[in-house]
Amino acid sequence: MVFGMSLAAYTFMHVVISLIGIGTGLFVLFGMIDNKRLEGWTGLFLAFTFATSLTGFGFPFVKLLPSHIVGLISLVVLALAVLARYQFHLAGGWRKTYVITAVLALYLNVFVLIVQSFLKVPFLHALAPTQTETPFKAAQLAVLVVFVGLTFFAVKKFRK
Secondary structure, three states, X not given: OEOOXXXXXXXXXXXXXXHHHHHHHHHHHHHHHOOOOOHHHHHHHHHHHHHHHHXXXXXXXXXXXXXXXXXXXXXXXXXXXXXXXXXXXXOOHHHHHHHHHHHHHHHHHHHHHHHHHHHHOHHHHHHOOOOOOHHHXXXXXXXXXXXXXXXXXXXXXOOO
16 A cells, blocks of 8 residues: 555556656647747646656655656756746746756656666567666667757757
8 A cells, every 4th residue: 555545556646647747748848849838738747747756756665776866866857947947937047957957857757667668568578678688778778869859959949
């Protein structure tokens, strides 16, 4: 039981929150590239991405794991994104800070999605059972390269 829920129900809730964070984050990212703020989508993205990072700490654990470190980094990055967007209203260097931190938070969520996919999806797990194999590394590298490129375009295009 986790917060009064079975582990399976809690896991399902966490996955749904994560997928909503990723989906809304993609809308926000492509909105930035199109120079659109997308206020409602931005609020949903930040809230759900924050929630997925927080709910990740609700799973039972006995030692600090890489997933916890990613979650902590995500929370710090999200705090900066929220400050840049809502406290400093994207003024001056805060616009660039917002874009970079928002996209980094989205990337971290996708990074974890790939890790979990290689752990839980039988076809992917068979390709990289220890996540040290080439298919896993190639998938993570490809996503990293795509996100670096998208971040570059978002920083250049998002001016509002």
